[in-house]
Amino acid sequence: MKLTLAEAEEIANAVQKAAEKIGKATSVAVVDDGGFLLVVKRPDGARPLTPNIAITKAYSAAVMQRPTKMLKAWAEGNPGFFASLSTMGTHPIVATEGGVTIKRDGEILGGLGVAGGTGDEDQQIADEVLAALGYELEFQAWGVPGKRG
DSSP states (O other): OOOOHHHHHHHHHHHHHHHHHHOOEEEEEEETTTEEEEEEEOTTTOTTTTHHHHHHHHHHHHHSOOOOGHHHHHHOOOOOHHHTTTTTSSSSOSSTEEEEEETTTTEEEEEEEEESHHHHHHHHHHHHHHTTTTTOOBOOOTSTTTTTT
16 A cells, blocks of 8 residues: 555645644645655745755654654664664654654555644644544554553
């Protein structure tokens, strides 16, 4: 199962509508399961760096196969390794709110990155959009059998 361009566009458009509802100009990026960019959108009024931030969040969520907020404890607990990990791919790996892994029927399809609001706003938009479109938001925590993040 692959994330289609039409699905990526649907996600990106829904994110922009959700951001407009709360008065935020957020950029959005959707990548496939390998972290390759499918869609990036920067609306009028969004800060210039937000598309790059959204791409990095989406990439991190896809290749790490976990939402980026779940990476925080790992980054804090092992900063040296985490910093090294960030140099291995085409984008850095980030541990912050607003990057969510796109998953359906237990399969990782890609990543969604939202940037332009506060971290909590970016996360809320991403979670609400993916839930509304029928994607899964539960992920197994690393190293903790049975615990969900």
